[in-house]
Amino acid sequence: MSFAGGAAMAQSTIPPRDRLRGIERRPPFSDADKYVQQLVDEKANSVTLGAMLGNGQVFFPTDDAPPHARMTPDYLPTVLSKLNARDISPLCWVVFNIQDVRRSVDQFELSKKYPQWKMKFLTDLSGSGREAVGMCVVSSPYIQQHAKLLKQVAQFDLDGLFFDGFYFNGLPNRQQVGCVCDDCRKAFKQDTGLDLPTKVDWTDMTFKRWVRWRNQRLLKTARYFQKEIHSVNPKISCTFNYNIWPFARKGWETAIPMWRIDDFGVSQHGYTGRFSEKWMMLGFKCRIGRDINPMQTDLWRTGQMSAACGNVKDFDWYRLETLTHILAGLSFGITSWHSDLAGPAEFTAEIHEQVAKRERYFSRKHLADVAVLCSQNTHDFAGYAPDSPMPGGDYRDGLIGTWMALDAEHVPFEFVFDNQLDAKSLSAYRTLILPGTAALSAKSIGMIKGWVKQGGELITTGPTGVMDEWGRMLDTPSLQSEFGIDVSKPASVDVGQGKVTHCPADPGMIYAREHDATAAKSLSKLIPASSRTLSVEAPPSVSAHVFENPNDASQRWVQLLNVSHMAPGGDGGFRGVDRPSVEVRPMVADEEDGKQRRACGAPLVPAKNLVIRLRDGKVKAAHLGVSGQKLTVDADGAVHVPTLDLHEVVVIDLK
Ligand SMILES: [Zn+2]
Incomplete structure (x- = not known):
């Protein structure tokens, strides 16, 4: 078997859970041929389509939720059969509680259909008095009702479900925290012997017990949904949007606990518009997400250009930031996906081609002591x-x-x-x-x-x-x-x-x-x-991780990601969450009007003369997995990498 060159692995050999070229695109209805062809043109190998919106409108016929105005009964079965025929793994977006209700509580259809099972809020942490709505997804019979709807989705030919709106606060005011409904009162009493708290009080044991109880009940519902879905279709993987701080400065109100999870998938958001936080948000979320569930974690980012570039149209930076996001997933052993990118299909395809050259080096066997x-x-x-x-x-x-x-x-x-x-x-x-x-x-x-x-x-x-x-x-x-x-x-x-x-x-x-x-x-x-399983001589802006080849225990893959464009010299300017940052980006002349403006990011500076040492095993040979270049190995096993651009994989064969 030759490791040289950059031919992409045949798609059909990549299990759905390990695919790195995922796109989120979830219209209520679309021309199925065009929908699939666009993904083919974009060189995607996974897509997250929708079965419903965050307000509860569904894209298939059912009596259990209101239909979307454009709902067309044949759409989902047709598009799914075409996706499966092209080996584009179909995942489906579903709502756990409530999502995307940003304007008014009146937008939320499910609470209108099932008003008896709405959340009751303990408090409004924002103090704004702004309204919120959500469903009691931890105690009320709505749990069984929603499982019934989810089982209908599970009958489609899908590889996985992505649960968004996975939290136990309301919307549009997400600082409204639940739930203290009658069903919760009974369930809390049964589980703890206690009456519900009446206010937020971090010195009160009853309140603290309730905080933990919410965490446990949220996970219990996730597991119940997964069990019900598997009763219909056992091949469907379930992933919950486990997105935690520092993204959107989320706190205890979500009820999402930072605990190790081994029995369902978790997802994180790993992007931000603030330059000073770009590498922190990406790398930290990769690390903590992967460690919450080492076997099934993914990382999402919006495809919106403004999240990368603000109000500047800098396609070079946009391409680089998006590619860095996906390669960060690979570098930490998790998968990544993004919503629609701006620009033509070829723009997305270019990024995915870079990923395809590398995806054979996807491993979850991270070596760390x-x-x-x-x-x-x-x-x-x-x-x-x-x-x-x-x-x-x-x-x-x-x-x-x-x-x-x-x-x-x-x-x-x-x-x-x-x-x-x-x-x-x-x-x-x-x-x-x-x-x-x-x-x-x-x-x-x-x-x-x-x-x-x-x-x-x-x-x-x-x-x-x-x-x-x-x-x-x-x-x-x-x-x-x-x-x-x-x-x-x-x-x-x-x-x-x-x-x-x-x-x-x-x-x-x-x-x-x-x-x-x-x-x-x-x-x-x-x-x-x-x-230390690995030692690296490299600038601080090189993020290095060592994995075992999952198919060959005598081979190590050292993922090297150069983030000098996000953290020049190892410093993007971040100085603590919600503390003043330092500006480290250069000024540049705008391409259109020639005026000086702040660059979207720092230049990507190649790292030179890296030296890599493994703690365990004697090195037989080493080469770069993407370029194929053979590497010098010293008698003591030190591996020399002359230069690193954005990303490489050092493939090390052990004696
Ligand atoms: Zn409740």
Whole structure:
């Protein structure tokens, strides 16, 4: 088998879940031949079409929801058979709760049809008094009613369903938080023995129990929908729009928990119009999305040119940003898709051709021995608590900054979540970082201690372990009681065969807010070489990830993504969420009027003379997967990459 050259893998060999050339296009009706031909012309291999709108109007005949004005009974079966004949994997957009109701509650058809099962809101966090509507998708009989509708969609010849509107707040005012309807009152009582809270109060245990209960019930409904859909069509994969902060600054109101999920797909949005956040939003969302579900995560972006370029028509930047989005998915081991791009089909096809040259290197077998805890308990119960030692904004910037620092230092790592603090999950890692993890349960810290005794390297920062899992201050902080560490002082303690190192400040948060390279290096230095599956000598704007070839355990793929155009010198100007950013883009002369304007982005600067080392295995040979270029390998196994443009895959054969 030759790895040289750039011939695209035959489409039919790529499972639907692994396809990277996905387009979202969901008209209520279309000429089926034209619809399919356009996707062929765009070199797409997956499409998300629609069965309904976010307001509940459906594109097929049923008594269970109102039809769209252009609903045509034959449309979906016809277009699906043509898509399947051309091996374009069809996925279908459906609504979970409510979506795209942006103007008025009167736009939402489902609440008009089923008014008895509307959400009742606890509070309007915005204080604006603006209206909102949504369905009680966690307790009311609407769950069964909606499953009935979804099962009708599942009868079509589809590969998957994409659930949008996956949250438990209302629209158009998404700060209206539910639900405290009669069905929720009964269900909450049954599940917890408690009466519903009457207001937002982060010091009240009943309210906090309700916050967690919403998370659990939201997931329960997702699993129920999936089970019902599989009873009709077991091949359909179900993905839920699990889009979390920093996108749209979403918070607890969505009820989407940052927990590891293994039994349904999750999706993230990974784009922003703010230049300073472009790489942060893309890379961080790839990382956290992939780690929420390593086997089924995807990344969406809008195709709207304005999201890439503002009000400038810069097709070069637009092409580069869109391609970077898709290749970031590949680089992190997740799939990516986008809505309609501006320009002719050839414009989209050019981008997809670049992807097709690389997609054979798609792997989910990420090799990392470093874990970073992302704690929903800390995010919520420390983050929103009054007088907290770890306010939510600090915690978010700490997590983002930890990712930024480790990415800039090329340290392979994965996020783990509160529901993975058990012996089996921890045993997959050699180093665990707890960045400012204020809220930890006694059980979790006990599990972590057991793992350290077995040889784990624990790194803690900031006020880690000063609260219990509900955000209540402990009389004796858990690092003190378990390891004799005072969180206000630096410490390094041997425990059994392992070690605990504590930094009173959080280098991640400092790196996010001050972009101080010494903070990134200080964190990196704490991570022993034995925990690094990969070492890379490259500028900080190169994002590197190492995977095992899923079909050949003796081959490694090192994905190299150069984001110097989004983060020149490793810095896009981001200085913390909702904090003033720094402008790093150059001024350029506008092509049309010659006037000086801010460039859409920075120039893509090739990275030179990269050196790559794997921790495990002896290197036999290495080459670049896309260009086919053979690479020099030193006697000690160091692989030399002379130059990197936007993206390459270093293919390493082991002895
Ligand atoms: Zn309810």
